[in-house]
Amino acid sequence: MSLSAVHGTLSSLKSCQADIGTGMDIVTDVAMDLAEAPDEEADQGIKKMEAMILECAKLDREINYFVDIVQQVTSEVNTQQPEAMFGLSDKVKERFTERISKLSDGELQNHQKVVAFKENVKNSFNQAKQESVENPEQLDEDIAVTQSQVNFSCPLTQVVMVNPMKNKKCNHHYDEAAILGLIKTKQSQKKNCRCPVVGCGNTDVRQSDLIPDQILRRRIQSQKRHGSNRT
Template sequence: MTIIYEANSTDNAIQLIDDMFSKCINTIANNVKDPEEQNEYIKILEKTVYHCANLNVKHKHLEKVIQESKAECAEKGEININQVFQENSKSVKYENNEMQVENHQFVRKFKNKTAKLLQANEEAAAAAAPTNTPNMPLDPITQVPIVSPVKNKKCGHFYEKSSIKKMLAAAKRKGIRCPYVGCATQNYFVYDDLDENVSLSQEELNNSEVSIDETIE
């Protein structure tokens, strides 16, 4: 037997969920400093946001069917509201459901918050970038100037942290050889062989074996 519950207002519950999403984004922004890690957490949270928005849209449709069923019973003098509800619910169509979910307050506020977080990351990266970027060596993997350098302890070459990290992750435990063409050190290395506490000073650039013209594609 289907039981029809009174459709109570869900404003308070929606506000609580909305506040929860905002707090989650603020927690990610304040405690996760790596932009790549932030994106991973944001993707996970995004799925939950869309799921909650979709459930709320369906709940609104359900409330509409309940109200229509009650009105129909009152008009016809029908006592069995459960049967009327079941008949009416069969014909319910979640019209423009995708559009309604996309325009839901959960989704809109989530996108606004994450857009601000992304903009803040870009501004922070731009502020941290050295002013002499044109003189920086190119990363052998991405072919763009190095911004966050790491140094190979075995050969002394520098790489962009994010690109060499991905390359090593793809190789797993085996490790890789130095991606600079002509590097004299042919031994494999892993991430533990990299020094993260480095900065590319002009003196280091002058003494480095790095040759921009000899980097691989």
């Protein structure tokens, strides 16, 4: 196996990983639908979805470690003689097995998409409960949409968010690409990333504080649909 073949495989693994991420978002979406109309069957469904999410998180984590180790091992042989290529796959296997054996399933609970799953399902459930108490007759999505319309734009880009992320520390929202870009820029300047929302006291926004807010994303999408119907 040549190094370029290795790199090709790594990049297809990466795109596979992106698909896993999309799959996890879809599963979360379905679980949110179930949580909006809770009954025993929905409960069972949500449990199954949670198990799926955990499986995906595990796979995602393993791909991360695998890619990491392959990169490590190949960079080591890069500097050596071509003969070193022969032991490559054994070396990767050995290190991967060792690393994986040290991992615990408990850590998966901290996987960003697992956190997002739990948070979004819980919020959907609470929201449905609240709505049925407040106005059992009138579940008009339009009302909710107009009320929160103001919050749909990203404080960084000033345009409507595509992938809203909620900061669990200060509860502000930003679009994923914009906030990750800002964090990266600040990191390269060795500065803390302040929350870009005017008046917010959060001076240290970290990637680990951000949770994808699928409820908000749904509202934005539903507003877009309604909006395009009106025009």
